[in-house]
Amino acid sequence: KEKFVNWLYTEKNHSINYVAKGLEVIRQFLAAARDQGLHENDYPQSKLFRQKKIPTATIALSREELDAISAVDLSEHPDGYEKARTLFLIGAYTGLRHSDYKRIKPEHISDGQISILSQKTRQQLLIPLHPNLEKVLEQCGYRSPRLSQQRLNEHIKEIARMAGITEKRAVYTSAGGKVVEEFTPKYKSVSSHTARRTFATQARIDGWPTTLIRAITGHSTDQQLDNYIDYDMYLAAVQVKDYFQKGKDRGLKIG
Structure with missing residues (x-):
């Protein structure tokens, strides 16, 4: 294994996560082969x-930041920018995957909610219509x-830049290990994936039960949702909520 990993890093210059994913695929393949009696080697299943x-x-x-994106003036930009913003906001207010939020149509909407079959998981998803979502859909x-x-992905980055979302954050990349x-x-x-992550994060901040969030996003486990x-x-x-709560408990007047 070590020689193979070293070859992937030194000769192919692959990233750490690419190598880890590749080893997981090999591990699953070898596990299936073992279950079929093709070998008796347990090493691939070890840590x-x-x-x-x-x-x-x-x-x-x-x-x-969502409000800032909504407020950006796109009147002098090509039509694709408005389409990108609309799609992104639909994703951010539904928690759907891109493959699902890109195909919403009137037939999916009734009784104040969206009912749509997930293309990836084949689950029937029910999403309540957030007031901001209803405005976008209208x-x-x-x-x-x-x-x-x-x-x-191209347009929403530019729109986010125009919205002033320019705070610098640490991003980790790798090559050759x-x-x-x-x-x-x-x-x-x-990107398009940020919309769904925004929904999930804001729902957690608001204290939604993870079971409810998963019922909307279609995640199978809490670990996937995390x-x-x-x-x-x-x-x-x-931490901000805790700070304000402690202030109230002590009788402090905040704000």
Whole structure:
């Protein structure tokens, strides 16, 4: 294993997470082969066979940042920018995957909620219509605009930049087994996936039960959901709430 990993790093210059994912695929393949009696080697199932990943930044937007994106004047930009913003906001207020929020149409909406079958999991998802979501859907005729994911990712970064989402955050990358820390403006990390992560993070900040969040996002386990939470934002919000609560408990007048 070590020789193989070293070859992937030195000869192929692959990232740490790419190598870890590749080893996991090999491990699953060898496990299936063992179950079929093709070999008796248990080493691939041991912890020694696994490769640790480096943490990847999970970017979510605050409500203020969502409002700033909504307020950006796009009148002098091509139509694709407005489509990108509309799609992104639909994703941020529904928690759906891009493959689902890109295909919402009037038939999916009734009784104040969206009912849609997830393309990935084949689950029937029910999402209540947030007032801001209803406003966005009304403007586009309750039908998601058509735009490729590539264009959405390109345009939403520029819109986020225009909205002033420029705070620098640490981003970790790797090549050849070496980890590099870079500080880049937050808008550069905004993508179609950020919409769903924003929904999940804001729901956690508001104290929603994880079972309810998962019922909307379609995650199977709390661990899967945790991967979508921006814990820097979540913990900061929790600390602020705790600060205000302690102030109230002591009879302090805050604000």
